Amino acid sequence: MLGKNVKIKEEQHKEMAEAARDIRYLLQRGYPRDSSIRFAGDHYLLDKNERYILARTVFSTGTAIARKNKKLRCQELKGRTLLIDGYNVLITLESLLKGGDLWRADDSFLRDIKGMFRSHSNDRSTFEAVEEMLSFLASSEVKKAIVLLDTQMKNSGELAALIRKRMEELSIKGDAETSRHVDYDLKNCEPSSVVATADGIVIDSVNNVVDIPACIFQTWNKE
Template identity: 40%
Template sequence: MIRMLRLRRAIGDLLYLLDHGYPRESAVNFVSNHYRLPREQRHLLARCVFSKREAGEHRRKLVRMRGVRGRRLGVDGYNVLITIESLLTGKTVVLCNDGVLRDLRAIFGKYRVRPATLRAVSALVQLLERAGPREVIVFFDKQVSHSGELAADVRARLKSAGLRGNSLAVAGVDPRLRGFEVVASSDRAVIKRARAVWDIPQELLRLKGVPSPKVVRVTGSGINLFRRKPSFAGRGRGPRSASVSSDRRRRLSSRI
């Protein structure tokens, strides 16, 4: 309980600093150190808490499955598959205050293909069939072991499903996603440059295509833990701003 209260206050302080224009990295480090947060909670602040302005920009780009039909779709392969794996294996995921579902395991550099990976690929391709994009390209970072084999497997599955597209292992995924009508990624830098964003893991959870995991929701007043599938907010207004007392505002402004 004490640890959760500390995290709620940390989120509120970080939101205050971000909303008042403080540099993101400095604000995250300051708040994390001030509250002596463990690594996973620091990662949550870094990946899942956005200023009201930035959260709103992200939300306005989010589309549902019907917004993908007939359009060119670029998929950030590992970013999407790792989060789907978390859903399939009951790991905790976070519904961030920008409306995007994210995984906090930070295993990208150590990623290994395993049985859950193949289940995640199957879930991905089945959803793509339902979505009906005009073309879909799935990109995997070739620096990760066995990316070539995984890309080949996805490519074969796309062909078998009758989907026009490709799956490639490339050096530098982010630049490859530019120019697509819709991108599937939870990466902040990718979302910033995208025209429209499809949150594939969240779509799967909406459709009950995966077991109900633990879903942590980041809001303007802290965090909430859902043991069942929450009602998701896509486009529209974000959560209300955190309430920070005037004393805390003065302390925060003077210390950072």
């Protein structure tokens, strides 16, 4: 499997590293995030892709620490109810499976940099990602898992039906549903629930989070 040879990027070239340092400095002093990234990007003459990487991976120390403190270890899910930000998790897993570029951010979460959510379509790698995700859930012995998929995404209903079928076959309690407001649903879940996502806005709004792609990548490296 190609994805099992992927390497997670944690280092940047000199200009990006210096821009990241400056962005953290500005964020710590209360400057707006977008303005900080634009200022540093202009100063170091970074291209659009480099700026997008920084936007996905660089955070203030306070934000990074707060998010890390909410993050559960991969072994801490037994008996817990898990809500899964479906496309957020699956698209990152697809990048892993394809050997694409993934970055470990300041807040410790694994993120892809393709920005492809609206143009995403289900293909073989999507179904492989589903199998990896469900295999992890089965081995984690979760009490229940609810996978939420954005209604706006192409063929989300068909994907939800496939996930429901495979969950039943694997004896995983839970459901797969489509929603017009996945972020709202996740942010307003029961306080004791665990949310699987790398979406910073959602992470900041909930109590317990897990990074499923990072857990699966960790498992691969133990094999």
